[in-house]
Amino acid sequence: MSTVTFREALIRAMGDALEEDERVFLFGEDVAAAGGSFKLTEGLLERFGPKRVRDTPISEQAIIGTAIGAAVMGLRPLAEIMFADFAAVCFDGIANEIPKYRYMTGGQVSMPLTIRMCNGAGGGFGAQHSQSVENWFLNVPGLKLVVPATPADAYGLLRSAIRDPDPVLFFEHKSLFNTKGELPDAPAPIPLGLAETVRHGEHVTVVATQMMRHHAMRAADELAVAGIEAEVIDPRTLVPLDYATIAASVDRTGRLVVVQECPNSGSWGATLVARLVGERLEHLDAPPALVGAPDTPIPYSGALEELWIPSVERIVEQVKRTVSY
Amino acid sequence: MPKENLTVANPPAATPEEQFDWLHTMLQIRYFEDECHRMFAQGLVRGSTHLCQGQEGVVVGACRAVGIDDKVLCTYRGHGAVIAKGAPLDRAFAEILGKANGLCAGKGGSMHLTDMAVGAVGSFAIVGGHLPIALGVAFEAQYNERQEVTLCFFGDGSTNIGAFHEALNMASVWKLPVIFICENNLYGEYSPLATTTPIERLAQRADSYGMPGVTIDGNDVEGVWRTVSDYAARARAGAGPVLVEALTYRQKGHSRSDPAKYRPTGELEAWLERDPIRLLETKLEHLGLERGHLDDLRATAEQEVMDALERARGWPDPNPERLEEDVYA
Ligand SMILES: Cc1ncc(C[n+]2csc(CCOP(=O)(O)OP(=O)(O)O)c2C)c(N)n1
Ligand SMILES: [Mg+2]
Numbered sequence: 001m002s003t004v005t006f007r008e009a010l011i012r013a014m015g016d017a018l019e020e021d022e023r024v025f026l027f028g029e030d031v032a033a034a035g036g037s038f039k040l041t042e043g044l045l046e047r048f049g050p051k052r053v054r055d056t057p058i059s060e061q062a063i064i065g066t067a068i069g070a071a072v073m074g075l076r077p078l079a080e081i082m083f084a085d086f087a088a089v090c091f092d093g094i095a096n097e098i099p100k101y102r103y104m105t106g107g108q109v110s111m112p113l114t115i116r117m118c119n120g121a122g123g124g125f126g127a128q129h130s131q132s133v134e135n136w137f138l139n140v141p142g143l144k145l146v147v148p149a150t151p152a153d154a155y156g157l158l159r160s161a162i163r164d165p166d167p168v169l170f171f172e173h174k175s176l177f178n179t180k181g182e183l184p185d186a187p188a189p190i191p192l193g194l195a196e197t198v199r200h201g202e203h204v205t206v207v208a209t210q211m212m213r214h215h216a217m218r219a220a221d222e223l224a225v226a227g228i229e230a231e232v233i234d235p236r237t238l239v240p241l242d243y244a245t246i247a248a249s250v251d252r253t254g255r256l257v258v259v260q261e262c263p264n265s266g267s268w269g270a271t272l273v274a275r276l277v278g279e280r281l282e283h284l285d286a287p288p289a290l291v292g293a294p295d296t297p298i299p300y301s302g303a304l305e306e307l308w309i310p311s312v313e314r315i316v317e318q319v320k321r322t323v324s325y
Numbered sequence: 326m327p328k329e330n331l332t333v334a335n336p337p338a339a340t341p342e343e344q345f346d347w348l349h350t351m352l353q354i355r356y357f358e359d360e361c362h363r364m365f366a367q368g369l370v371r372g373s374t375h376l377c378q379g380q381e382g383v384v385v386g387a388c389r390a391v392g393i394d395d396k397v398l399c400t401y402r403g404h405g406a407v408i409a410k411g412a413p414l415d416r417a418f419a420e421i422l423g424k425a426n427g428l429c430a431g432k433g434g435s436m437h438l439t440d441m442a443v444g445a446v447g448s449f450a451i452v453g454g455h456l457p458i459a460l461g462v463a464f465e466a467q468y469n470e471r472q473e474v475t476l477c478f479f480g481d482g483s484t485n486i487g488a489f490h491e492a493l494n495m496a497s498v499w500k501l502p503v504i505f506i507c508e509n510n511l512y513g514e515y516s517p518l519a520t521t522t523p524i525e526r527l528a529q530r531a532d533s534y535g536m537p538g539v540t541i542d543g544n545d546v547e548g549v550w551r552t553v554s555d556y557a558a559r560a561r562a563g564a565g566p567v568l569v570e571a572l573t574y575r576q577k578g579h580s581r582s583d584p585a586k587y588r589p590t591g592e593l594e595a596w597l598e599r600d601p602i603r604l605l606e607t608k609l610e611h612l613g614l615e616r617g618h619l620d621d622l623r624a625t626a627e628q629e630v631m632d633a634l635e636r637a638r639g640w641p642d643p644n645p646e647r648l649e650e651d652v653y654a
Contacts, residue, residue, distance in 0.1 A: 025468065051468070054499075056495060057491070057494055057495050057498060059457075059491035059494065059495050060491075061457050061487065061488045061491045061492070062457045062460060062488075062491040062492055062494070062495040063457075064457065065454075065455075065456070065457020065458045065459075065460055065461060065488070065491075065492065066457060066458075066460045066461040066464055066495070067461060068457075068458045068461055069446075069457075069458040069459060069460055069461020069462035069463070069464065069465065069475075070461035070462070070464050070465045070468070071461070072446060072447075072458075072461070072462065073396075073446075073461070073462055073465035073466075074465065075461075075464075075465050075468060077461070092451050092454050092488075093454070093457065093458075096451055096454065097449070097451070097454060097455075097458065099652075101447070102651050102652070102653075102654075103432055103651045103652055104429060104432055104433040104437045104439070105429045105432075105433060105437070105439040105441070105447070105651075106427070106428070106429035106430025106431070106432050106433065106651060107430065107650065107651040108429070108439060108440075108441045109439075109441060110654060141652050142652050142653070144653075164654075165654035166653045166654050
């Protein structure tokens with residue numbers, strides 16, 4: 001066991017995947033010679049050479065297209081889109097080609113590709129470099145969406161993503177890169193679709209991912225002082241979603257609060273709430289609540305961005321309301 | 326017809342037998358699409374169909390210049406390319422009819438004919454969407470050090486979409502073995518090229534990507550075959566991609582029942598004179614083939630198509646459980 005940063009865990013996962021499977025190659029803008037604009041691929045060019053670790057032009061459509069074609073032919077492309085916001089400029093590839101290729105060809109091909117991208121607000125990057133865009137892809141069956149919150153999850157989930165025969169969008173939250181956590185000396189891949197119950201509690205179920213999971217944990221500590229025990233669940237992957245774990249928890253607590261770093265409209269949290277209400281209303285003792293961002297672009301000013309991101313205080317307040325309903 | 330820039334270092338010769346075989350495939354595609362058109366009018370085919378009639382010379386010439394291990398990507402106007410690459414007629418019909426035995430199990434349709442078994446890697450319905458994908462297909466061969474090439478067909482209109490730029494640029498930087506084949510049929514949907522594109526010779530666009538660009542007569546099958554053979558050899562040797570602009574004409578409307586009223590008078594008639602099948606038949610006659618022999622070939626091709634259709638129509642619809650299959654592995 002050793003303590004590593006989120007960044008180090010990612011680099012190690014990519015290195016181990018490149019080591020393990022000759023079919024894996026890593027490519028994107030400035031990922032090779034420069035080691036990544038967030039230094040997330042540092043040292044990999046030196047270890048694996050220019051055939052397998054490659055810089056591309058600033059051409060997101062070409063990057064995604066290359067991943068698609070190579071995956072169809074049996075390679076395991078590991079592509080980087082620098083900021084998740086830029087998924088919009090290659091949306092055709094991600095929404096129209098990747099998730100439909102297997103289906104439209106009647107199962108003639110597999111799509112074992114992974115696209116890593118940085119998401120997340122909090123760094124003052126403004127409206128076009130801060131979004132958590134997972135929801136854009138929620139309505140597109142055929143994709144898998146991975147949202148790790150800790151170095152160990154980043155490692156284990158990335159290993160699984162790269163091995164997966166289906167396309168995976170892997171989101172790396174910018175505010176987490178320097179956070180630290182434990183990683184075993186021989187870490188194992190973590191299966192996609194398994195939530196982690198990060199904290200056990202009997203009064204309310206709080207579901208959150210990435211940075212919001214950490215906010216939720218701080219809120220849970222504060223709530224404990226007030227005698228409220230929150231069960232915090234990190235789904236870790238939004239597709240596939242470990243609905244069973246969340247539902248079982250809600251059955252026990254009767255109360256649900258979802259915390260998400262995005263507007264609530266059209267969100268994964270709203271979809272989760274709709275399903276739980278539809279299927280187990282009788283288990284609920286309070287209306288499920290969403291703690292999300294307002295329906296606005298992400299502001300630049302620190303004073304405003306802080307208001308935009310769901311805060312520990314807002315989570316505490318909402319949980320108290322939900323528990324006392 | 327202009328035949329600019331057609332420089333071929335070492336033109337290989339095609340035998341009359343080979344050309345007879347090309348004609349056979351072109352006729353199969355022509356009759357295949359006659360039936361598609363008819364079935365569409367009868368309401369037997371859903372959605373839309375985009376016929377490549379008049380453009381058979383490009384796809385047959387190009388696909389015959391490469392082998393079974395080489396790959397082809399094409400557009401929604403792709404029946405011809407997929408058949409030319411070797412997909413069976415009956416399963417192609419079955420796909421268009423939405424049958425269980427269709428090439429894509431009835432889940433793709435006319436615009437998405439795919440047959441991985443013959444290297445027909447996909448037909449794509451988002452204009453330009455497949456050009457970047459061709460890079461990955463070619464990259465895999467390069468990565469695994471197989472000397473295969475990827476043919477990527479697209480229309481003149483597709484040279485105005487961003488993906489074209491990104492794909493040609495990166496293919497050139499990575500020296501990928503892609504033969505980009507622009508089927509310039511003078512129209513993008515209902516818009517004549519001149520109203521959407523500031524240059525006439527689309528092959529010129531290759532200059533800015535540092536790759537060769539050639540304009541050829543797409544209705545001259547042998548010319549297409551020779552050009553693609555030549556540049557395929559070059560690509561296999563590691564010299565990278567090329568942009569081939571093949572001048573041709575679609576004899577039918579853009580899709581479905583488009584009557585193509587936007588055509589200037591006489592344009593279609595002039596191009597029918599240069600129908601690639603007629604041109605090849607005339608050439609083969611000059612080479613000594615008897616007219617009767619050619620007539621027999623027409624009858625054979627037509628019969629093959631009708632037999633394939635008969636089989637396809639007898640096949641069942643997909644089972645309901647297929648609906649939810651193939652979303653994930
Ligand atoms: C991105 C996109 N925009 C528009 C369309 C609608 N559309 C389908 S075919 C077509 C014309 C394409 O023209 P061209 O590339 O010349 O090919 P052709 O149909 O002539 O073979 C258009 C505009 C589309 N399918 N995809
Ligand atoms: Mg056109």
